[in-house]
């Protein structure tokens with residue numbers, strides 16, 4: 178007759194391999210049981226505060242690609258809400274970002290399809306800078322923002338969504354408008370509709386300049 182086995186002693190992991198303790202009082206969010214969630218569980222066994230968005234993966238990995246350059250489509254024809262194009266000059270244009278990080282997020286770009294800053298000629302560059310300056314003036318007037326992020330991701334490795342067509346971002350900022358969402362989920366809460374932003378900015382463009 179076999180003797181009952183003594184209870185196995187639980188091995189204690191060395192301190193360096195132990196997962197950090199969850200802070201007390203923090204509620205545990207149940208994980209959505211998907212294949213993706215399981216892989217997260219394997220990688221970060223103690224992590225539970227995940228928002229699973231497998232649909233975003235296709236965009237993050239650039240699996241969804243537009244057949245033609247969306248900015249070149251904006252460059253054709255008149256400025257309209259359909260293309261979110263606000264203003265056009267001879268060489269440049271201002272387009273409302275379809276996926277804004279904040280209300281009034283603008284893109285200022287050359288009309289010509291060009292992904293290299295150094296390939297712009299002097300006339301294009303001057304025109305673009307003047308339009309950038311005007312855009313700042315209009316955005317400050319419309320949104321009364323306390324600050325702005327103005328910048329460009331030059332090249333795909335630098336984070337440009339459409340690297341083949343240069344574009345400056347102008348993003349209005351207010352104190353306390355940042356939370357963890359844009360950092361971890363590529364998602365930002367924007368309270369104004371694109372339509373409302375478009376018409377407000379368009380109207381103001383005539384008044385301000």
Ligand SMILES: [Zn+2]
Nearest residue numbers: 246249290342
């Ligand atoms: Zn283009």
